[in-house]
Amino acid sequence: MFFNSLPFAVFLPVVFLLYWFIFSKTKDTQNAFLVVVSYYFYSCWDWRFLFLLLFSTFLCYFTGIQIEKSTQEKSRKFWFWLSIVFNLGFLGIFKYYNFFAFSFSEALNTIGIHSSPLLLDVILPVGISFYTFHGLSYVIDIYYKRINSEKDVIDYALFVSYFPLLVAGPIERATHLLPQVKLKRSFDFEKAKEGVYQIIWGLVKKVVIADTCATYANAIFDNYTSMNSLSLILGAVYFAFQIYGDFSGYSDMALGMSKLFGLDLLRNFNYPYFSRDIAEFWRRWHISLSSWFRDYLYIPLGGSRGSKLKQVRNVFIIFVVSGFWHGANWTFLAWGFINALYFLPSLLLGTNRNNMETAELHWDFNSIKVFFNILATFTITCVAWIFFRAKSINIAFDYIGKIFTDGTFTSQFLQNQRYSYELLLLVLTFVLVEWNSRFKIEPISGKYSWLKMALCLLAIIALGTYADYKEFIYFQF
């Protein structure tokens, strides 16, 4: 049941009405109801994985209490590591086991030892990377005494499995969501209206931008050997907007619909393609994951303290692990590694916190510099996306090599029966709309909101891609 599907268009209003009209008496009834519908929502993908979600929930709930209760350090450590090992173990088995088994076997084969890997016939449970990270942050925070354990199992279950964030985030923190869950929510019209606007804008990003870009990006990437330089460049740009529209669109919808239930989720995207350097990009892209790795990996490793060498090591670890989080494939590792390389100069020069404010352009010399910095950051981001999208690292290198060696910059007719340049106007319009609303959460609110909403609805209905239906990319992570 995807957010942009017809069943969900029925599910959401029904849940909304029941929540506010039947189950709104106490926070307990509100939470219990949301937990039940969240489990129903999750079971719509595959009910068998509900048991995994339940197990992960009860494991973290129980070990959290035990860590807090334990008076001896040895005992605290035991419960802590039990939770970590089980959580990462499940993630490892479902997401990474086959990759490691296959890679190990390949490595043996290359040195002349013939082996065939013992692979598991399992499918990746949807959202496992997200709810595992919810649980991990919760247990780690208790272990380091930043928070107290949650005694109410329903409240904790809602924190982990709340349906707007269950399958593709944002990755919530106990310090942010649990305090909200502990209070009875009252209906707030302004918040709900904001939520509706965000849902509509999220839909524009998904069905108009991401899914349309996807048809072009797929046609180019899947046939890259017959594409010329211009098409290959456009393919990378289209994929950049596909993945941005897809994931930030999903996040907007998640945040928007959560507001309908009176709960605020963490912001996940903040106009990342208007970043002036790669450090700023990572402060604006998938914020909940970046900050998770910062708080639970980078800082414990020493962060930006210690020698330069240690700092460089920490940067590479966090980026490579972040890449690997996306999927068990060398391409994701390469993507993480490339981003670490991009980040390195600003780390060494100490300029990684230069651009903390949102970019602005005026009619002056500095704005020219800002404009070209944005363009340069976007360009290198697109190069990294080629590795993220390509089927293998070799293909990614081939793809990039062909951009420079082909030298033809004419429009090509693609396999999706469209010309490669056709989408540029739509993408440019989207960029202008985003630029004009970069100080807000979405572009609909404010002056002429009804007109802007009508235009968004018109775009969703008339320009959306529906026949060639695509699921959200981040659901596979």
Added chain:
Amino acid sequence: MTKFITLVAKILLMILVLLVVLDWAYTTVYLHSSNRGKVEKVFNSKAQNYDVVILGSSRANNHFVPELFEKKGLKTFNYGMSGAHLFEASLLLKLMAERQYKIKTVILEADLGLCNEKESEAIAAKFLPYIHHSEIIKNHFSKQENFNELYYIPFYRYVDFDALIGFREMYNTATGKPTNILNNLGYHPLGHKPGNMKNDIRALKPIRNKYYEEIKQICKQNNYNLIAIMTPMCTNVKGLDYFEKANKIYPEIHNLENVVQGDQYFSSCGHMNDAGARIFTGVVLEMFFEKK
């Protein structure tokens, strides 16, 4: 909450208005077009006179050369459509009959399409803009699973088939951008692509096909002489007895599967190239039109 329900109601109303307006706008554009495809060419036409009309799938579209018919003085148009099933061929013929086309002979490619009665989405969608303007189209689709949504929800058909009749196609139609579909009197010649010349059609089972029966009925009612033909495939086909099985059900279909042999005459296993199509059309002319 009342304010919120009012807001949602206004948004829903706005969506409904947009759906109705867009539906009207798109349909109006398609009702004024006749240069982009065969369906709209027929739908937006008046009575025509033809000696020969060719119907069927790509195996009609790529195999019958109207130019050769014309050389014999036979006014011909190839209405074969790549991907079409007999569902669409029957509907197109019904529309021709409704528009009082005078046709002496209908050549129907009736072979692989005999095995199913399903619609071909890619072609069927081209009829959908006109569903509210034609009882024939409405009735033809009325037994389809998604008929209610297609017919009663404004703009649904344009969303459901957005790649075929959505914004891009509507825009190209509105701006009068022509296609090559109507070139060569509807015939689409293929080149020679040396490659994998094999096919496996063992899974296909010919059936007594409802839409083939309909086509026979329409021809009978309108005095169209119907010639049903099975067209050639390359040599390396598993399950070639399909054609014999089809012949057992419908003995009147002329089995010309083997009249053009040699992979040099094929573009792919199921489609002859231009050279093959010309030989094949010559055979058809000799068999069915020389005697006259």
